[in-house]
Structure formats: C-alpha cells, structure tokens
Amino acid sequence: MELMGKRVDPEKLEVLWSKPLTEETLREDFEIRSGDWRSVDGAFEGRNPKNAPGMVISRQDFFGPVMLDFTASTILPCTHDINCMWSGSWNEEKDARDVAYVAGLQGWWDGKVGFEKSPEYTLVAGTQLFPFEPGREYRVQCGSIGGHIFICVDGKLVLELMDPDPIDQQKYGRIGFEAYCSQIRITSLRVLRLEYTPVTKGYVPEF
Numbered sequence: 001m002e003l004m005g006k007r008v009d010p011e012k013l014e015v016l017w018s019k020p021l022t023e024e025t026l027r028e029d030f031e032i033r034s035g036d037w038r039s040v041d042g043a044f045e046g047r048n049p050k051n052a053p054g055m056v057i058s059r060q061d062f063f064g065p066v067m068l069d070f071t072a073s074t075i076l077p078c079t080h081d082i083n084c085m086w087s088g089s090w091n092e093e094k095d096a097r098d099v100a101y102v103a104g105l106q107g108w109w110d111g112k113v114g115f116e117k118s119p120e121y122t123l124v125a126g127t128q129l130f131p132f133e134p135g136r137e138y139r140v141q142c143g144s145i146g147g148h149i150f151i152c153v154d155g156k157l158v159l160e161l162m163d164p165d166p167i168d169q170q171k172y173g174r175i176g177f178e179a180y181c182s183q184i185r186i187t188s189l190r191v192l193r194l195e196y197t198p199v200t201k202g203y204v205p206e207f
Helices: 023-029
Strands: 014-018 030-032 036-040 043-048 054-058 066-074 082-088 100-107 112-118 124-127 138-145 148-153 156-162 174-179 182-193
Touching (some): 023 030, 043 054, 043 174, 066 082, 082 138, 100 138, 100 148, 112 148, 112 156, 124 156, 174 182
Antiparallel strands (some): 014 182, 030 054, 036 043, 054 174, 066 138, 066 182, 082 100, 082 174, 100 112, 112 124, 138 148, 148 156
C-alpha cells in the first residue's frame, strides 16, 4: 500500500481485533445505537431507511494509528452508503456520534468515495471517480496515521487526505459502521495497528 511518503504492508500489521461476526460478538463487543443491526450467516447486516446514521459502534477503544480491514456490500435493492468510523467517540447526552473520522463508499448523496470529520464536518473530501456497483462485495481498508487519512478498495488507493488538525488518537478510539438510508453487509472485519516505512520519492528525468 503506497501512501504519500509512507509504505504500509497490511499483511504485517498487528491485529488488534478479529472475531467471527456472530450474534454473540454483536452483543458482547458492539453497541447498536440506531437502525437495525443483526448477524446473518457470519456477517453484520445493518438496515436504516431514515436519512440519518444507523450506527453500531465498538465497546472497546482502539487507540493510536489504526486501520479497518473488512469486506462490504450493499444489500440490494439498496444502491448507496457503506460508511465506517474510527478514532471515534459517542456523545451520550445527544445520543449521537461525536469526534470521529468517517469514510464511505457511494455516499454524500452523489455517489462519492470520501471522508468527513465529525462532529463539525468542516473537513470533508470526496470523489465520484470510483465505479461503484451495488450488491458487489468490496474489500475496504481505511484508517489514519495522525492526520494522514486514506481509503483503499480492493487493494487500490482511492483517496487520501492530510488533516492539519488531527484527532487525538490516544483519546478517541472507538470504531463503528453506519447505514445511512441504506442496507449494508459487513464481513471479515479486522482492526489493525498501523505501522509504516517512510518513503522518499523522486522523478527520473524523462527528457
């Protein structure tokens, strides 16, 4: 995985969490905060018809630079919004997501791959260049090293962003998934500790 100035080998990262996605795991390791979430045939399935986040979040914090590695698809006839969060938190008074990085496929109402930073949402980035297919399974790898945020789909870097005011990853560490007016299926979830090799690059003159 080649990022700006960093090389990450996902197969050599420390695994912080990896369990079968059973009803027991959903009940013991996660909290359903909104929407309908259940385990079906070894996957977490989330359904939420409202124009609002339908969220399941981890009970555990995963502090430091982390990456979510999972397989996801929409459940037809749904055609949009597979969203996840990390370096996150929950506002109990408002019963809503608080500080967090959020990444999504086929979101932001116009079919974008992108990021946003909760709760102010003043940091947002997106692109329509990814050719999303409803119902197809995608391997998604997303996370952040400090303020260096990225998302890879099926092994290819789709988008990266530098946040000049990074979330404190020693203070905020919850992960989660969001069905925003959508039906989604999550399998093969792992939470990984991000490590990287610094890379210095330069061009070879072509003329």
